[in-house]
Amino acid sequence: MIVRRNDEGKTVLIPQHAHAAISGEIARHWRQDDPESPVQRPDVIMAIEQHDRAWIPLDEVPREKPDGDGFYSFVDYPLTDKLRAYQQGIMEVREQSRYAAILCSRHYGSFFPDDTDDEHIKAFLDREKGLQQADKETLTAVDQATLDADQKFLSFCDDVSLYLCMNIPGASKDEEVNWFRDGFKEKFTFAEKITGEWVSTDKVKLSPSPLEEALQVVIPQYILEDGKFREEKLHITVT
Numbered sequence: 001m002i003v004r005r006n007d008e009g010k011t012v013l014i015p016q017h018a019h020a021a022i023s024g025e026i027a028r029h030w031r032q033d034d035p036e037s038p039v040q041r042p043d044v045i046m047a048i049e050q051h052d053r054a055w056i057p058l059d060e061v062p063r064e065k066p067d068g069d070g071f072y073s074f075v076d077y078p079l080t081d082k083l084r085a086y087q088q089g090i091m092e093v094r095e096q097s098r099y100a101a102i103l104c105s106r107h108y109g110s111f112f113p114d115d116t117d118d119e120h121i122k123a124f125l126d127r128e129k130g131l132q133q134a135d136k137e138t139l140t141a142v143d144q145a146t147l148d149a150d151q152k153f154l155s156f157c158d159d160v161s162l163y164l165c166m167n168i169p170g171a172s173k174d175e176e177v178n179w180f181r182d183g184f185k186e187k188f189t190f191a192e193k194i195t196g197e198w199v200s201t202d203k204v205k206l207s208p209s210p211l212e213e214a215l216q217v218v219i220p221q222y223i224l225e226d227g228k229f230r231e232e233k234l235h236i237t238v239t
Contacts (some may be wrong), residue, residue, distance in 0.1 A: 001059050002165045003073040011224040013062055014165045016055035016074055022164065022217050023157040024049025026238070029215045034189055036149050044150045047093065047100035048157050051107055054089025058082075062222075083124045090128070098135040099143055103154050105132050106147075110155070156186040156194075160206070163196050164236055165219055170201035203237045214239045 002014040027048045030037045038044040055074065058081070063072045072078070086108045094101035105128045112121045136144055159180060166177045173181060176198075183195035190208060197205045219234040 001055070001062055001071060001073055001077075002162070003071050004166055004168070006223065007168050011070060013071065013222045013224070013229070014219060015059040016052040017059065018220050019161050019165050020052035020158070021049050022161040022219065023051070023154075025215060025217055026157040026160055026211070027153060029211050029213065030153075031190070031210055031212045034210070036153075036189060038150060038153045041150075043097045043099040044103070044153060046097055047103035047107075047150070048154050050093050050096075050100065051104045051154060051158065052089070053092055054085040054087075054108075056089075058085050079118075080120055083120055086124065087127070090131075094131075094135070098138055102132050102135050102139075102147060103150055106151055107154050107158070152186050152188075156184055156188075156210075159184050159186075160196065160238075164204060164217065164238070167198065169234065169236070170198050173197070202235060203239070205239050209239060211238065 001016060002019060004012050004014075006012050024045055027038050027045050030039050032039070038048070058077065063077070064070070065072060074082075090101055090105050090108065093104050109125055109128050112125060114125065116122060116125075136147075163177070163180045163184075166179075168175065180196060183193045187193070188210065191210075194210060195207050197207065199205050215238045217236050217238060219236065221232055221234055222229040223232055
């Protein structure tokens with residue numbers, strides 16, 4: 001779950017799988033002049049839009065923190081439960097595409113340092129690396145050669161969608177979540193760095209734009225009022 005406050009100070013929850021679907025829309029509308037474009041590769045699109053399906057069961061009932069300090073987000077969710085869900089989500093993707101599963105597995109693995117002392121994380125990384133290697137052996141040499149570039153697309157589309165979901169619409173640079181305030185880390189054939197900017201409360205500009213044309217996205221969000229959640233759809237234009 002993505003958890004933030006709105007401009008009235010109320011708690012806003014956005015399901016992870018909904019955020020991932022927006023990542024997929026960004027990938028589907030990638031600029032055509034990029035030779036690495038994922039648009040014509042359905043397994044890559046699948047990985048990008050399904051990468052957070054692990055969170056579907058976890059987000060069905062938002063989990064409150066025991067100290068009463070709000071709800072757990074994807075950042076601070078209890079680790080063992082999160083790792084178990086990651087494994088299940090990757091396996092569900094694997095049933096459809098081993099290539100997509102490798103990308104999702106690598107994406108989750110990138111969240112943790114290889115030299116971690118945490119036994120739960122070590123076990124997770126060891127298991128996933130073993131599955132990745134087994135799945136890579138089923139790929140053609142051409143597919144194996146594109147994994148790194150496609151991993152970059154997954155990471156970038158994930159980050160842009162998080163930028164849309166984690167910030168208060170219309171946030172100034174000083175108000176933005178600091179993860180992406182200075183731009184996104186991924187480099188592309190057409191840009192050494194891409195930055196985001198809230199032009200208004202319903203429009204975000206990416207510079208230079210990775211999109212073929214302006215994209216309309218809908219973010220479902222759940223706002224806590226008087227102990228109950230009400231759904232509200234946020235419409236954003238991304239250029």
